[in-house]
Amino acid sequence: MQGNASLDENDTALFYDIYLALLEYTNKKYKIVKGLKKIYHRSHLEPEKMTKIRNFLFEHRNIIDDFIKKNPFQFDEEKLALIKDFKYAVKGMGIIIKYEADYTVISMQDDNFYAILGLTTNIDEVIPNEQLPYPVQITLLPWRNKIIYDGLLESYAIQVGKNMKKIFQYIMLAVVTIVMASCTSDIEETTATTGKNNVQ
Numbered sequence: 753m754q755g756n757a758s759l760d761e762n763d764t765a766l767f768y769d770i771y772l773a774l775l776e777y778t779n780k781k782y783k784i785v786k787g788l789k790k791i792y793h794r795s796h797l798e799p800e801k802m803t804k805i806r807n808f809l810f811e812h813r814n815i816i817d818d819f820i821k822k823n824p825f826q827f828d829e830e831k832l833a834l835i836k837d838f839k840y841a842v843k844g845m846g847i848i849i850k851y852e853a854d855y856t857v858i859s860m861q862d863d864n865f866y867a868i869l870g871l872t873t874n875i876d877e878v879i880p881n882e883q884l885p886y887p888v889q890i891t892l893l894p895w896r897n898k899i900i901y902d903g904l905l906e907s908y909a910i911q912v913g914k915n916m917k918k919i920f921q922y923i924m925l926a927v928v929t930i931v932m933a934s935c936t937s938d939i940e941e942t943t944a945t946t947g948k949n950n951v952q
Contacts, residue, residue, distance in 0.1 A: 753851075753876065753881075754851050754852070754853055754854075754856070754874040754875070754876045754877075755853040755854060755874075756853070756854055757851070757852070757853065757854050757855050757856060757869055757870060757874040757875065757876070758869050758870035758871060758872065758873055758874050758875075759869055759870070759871055759872075759895070759898075759900060763895070763896070764871050764872055766831075766834075767871065767895065767900070768871075769793075769831075770827065770831050770834055770835050771838075771902060772791050772792050772793070772794070772797075773791075773792045773824075773825045773827070774809065774815075774816070774819055774835060774838070775791050775802060775805045775806065775809065776790070776791035776792045777815075777819050777824055777825075778805055778808060778809045778815055778819075779791065779805045781815075782808060782812075782815075784804050784805045784808045785801045785804055785805060788801060791805075792825070799904055802904055803904050803906065806891060806902060806904055807843075810841055810843045810891060813839050813841075816835060816836065816838055816839050817839075819835065820832050820835060820836055834895070834896070837893070837894040837895070838893055838894070840894055841891050841892060841893050841894075842860055842862060842864075842866070842891070842892040843890075843891040843892070844860060844861040844862075844889070844890075845860075845861055845887060845888070845889055845890075846858045846859060846860045846861070846866075846887070846888055846889075846890045846892075847859045847885045847886065847887050847888070848875070848879060848884055848885060848886045848887075848888060849865070849884065849885050850884065851874075851875070851876045851881055851884070852867075855867040855868060855869060856868050856869070856870070856874075856875045856876070858888075858890070858892075860892070866892055866899050867899065868892060868899045868900060868901055869895075869898055869899065869900050870900070870901070871900060871901075871902075871903045872903075875901075878905065879905075886907070887907070888905050888906060888907055889905070889906035889907075890904075890905055890906075891904065
């Protein structure tokens with residue numbers, strides 16, 4: 753069972769404050785989900801709708817530059833700096849490999865392993881340990897020298913057999929370091945399998 757593998761309450765509130773503002777700006781400008789006018793400071797948002805907007809945003813990352821330039825919510829420099837880092841998100845299919853007390857290990861399509869945090873809860877409360885390894889569609893975001901995900905997970909109807917689980921266990925033993933500090937573009941971490949990689 754994980755211990756402290758998620759953001760604290762203040763950081764979580766700050767994340768949702770700026771992230772939902774960014775999603776609202778994106779949807780208002782590009783009409784991804786028609787009829788949805790309010791996202792910022794709104795509760796009970798439908799994950800399917802948020803996922804559509806999120807996907808569009810990270811397929812068009814110049815939206816982030818536009819948001820920062822116009823600053824429609826009058827955010828201070830600290831918040832704008834956090835939003836700017838979202839440009840370096842790692843998005844795609846990943847496989848949740850292992851739970852540690854303070855983080856979750858996930859393998860992404862860029863051939864890197866990441867140690868990520870949950871938001872309001874530890875990720876093992878969302879996906880039980882006995883279901884690992886677990887394939888997901890996920891977006892990883894840099895957050896104050898940590899890596900989080902945005903709270904939106906899309907699962908795949910794929911069953912991982914016993915042999916495949918053993919393979920992942922061997923891979924985990926081979927990994928020397930895990931990208932933990934940040935997933936911004938200047939990170940260069942070494943893994944046993946891929947050597948140095950810049951996250952694009």
